[in-house]
Amino acid sequence: MDSKKAGASLDSLISAFSARIVELQELVIARNMYPASSITDLSAVDAALKAMELQVQTIKGRVRDETLAIPKAKKLIDASLKQQKKLQSMSIYVPSHVPQRLSTTETSKPDACFGSLKLEEEPAAPTKEKKGRSPPPLWFITEDELDSLSSYMKGRLTLEKVNAAINDMATYAEANAQIIAAPKKKLAENLWEKALELRDIASTEAVKGKNFFLESDIKGPALKLDNTGKAILTVLRHLGRISETRIGHHRVMILLKPH
Structure with missing residues (x-):
């Protein structure tokens, strides 16, 4: 993933979470009109907010790791292409038929x-x-x-x-x-x-x-x-x-x- 595209996707995700948080805050205000019955709802909202914050942090961490890995991947690709060119230039000097060298001299037992x-x-x-x-x-x-x-x-x-x-x-x-x-x-x-x-x-x-x-x-x-x-x-x-x-x-x- 390109670093710019990854950043844009992350911004969109954070904006969606922010909009959701605003809606939840408005819901909390509405619930406060009835304090006796809203304690359980507020606890659930708080747990949901914490879970979403953890998800956002996890996503940020993954995007950061992938962004840092992009330069390393590019270096590996460049090195592989250079090695491929070297091997291709060497291969033209190697004949397709290379018989094995003689390892032993022909021998025979005396009659x-x-x-x-x-x-x-x-x-x-x-x-x-x-x-x-x-x-x-x-x-x-x-x-x-x-x-x-x-x-x-x-x-x-x-x-x-x-x-x-x-x-x-x-x-x-x-x-x-x-x-x-x-x-x-x-x-x-x-x-x-x-x-x-x-x-x-x-x-x-x-x-x-x-x-x-x-x-x-x-x-x-x-x-x-x-x-x-x-x-x-x-x-x-x-x-x-x-x-x-x-x-x-x-x-x-x-x-x-x-x-």
Whole structure:
């Protein structure tokens, strides 16, 4: 209730009570003409007046409390609207599809027929991978960055598509980092050769200490080696999110921190 409307309603109510009181006073005067029979009536009138006074005081108290609460309610509404705008501005940077990160490396039990064979010495994983390695960061692009591209480069790409691809790239890099860090006995047999290749790539000067993935890792769900995927990679190279190098027969994509 608005404070002005509440005040007007209270004034009307008080005026009605005042008119009623005047009528009762006139009735008392009339009753005084017969004092012997008016004592009971006067007591009833007095009780009614006191009850009405209490009602008026109660109404005043409630109106006062509601009037004081109006500024607090307005502040809460303003704060809620600001929070809503912040959440809406943040939501445009979050892709609709965010797959879970890999939590464990694919493992397999050694086959019994190979149990007696002596396997080759497994090379040690890089020291940094053993000491609380953090997952690859997600450096999403902003609407302003996408709008800064030429229409020819941007094509039909949307912010959601590009950021979903960035999420996929971080997932590929995380999977490779886990394979590199895993000891041989915990790796599936079909991953051992890939682990050796990844460790060789990770030890090169261009890649050492960085998060990376291979072109052969690109298998979706958002980033694929189709025309859209190639356009996304071109945009991300232009915006400084990835760099590309060739090591052996592999095309290696390195995740970069935006400047």
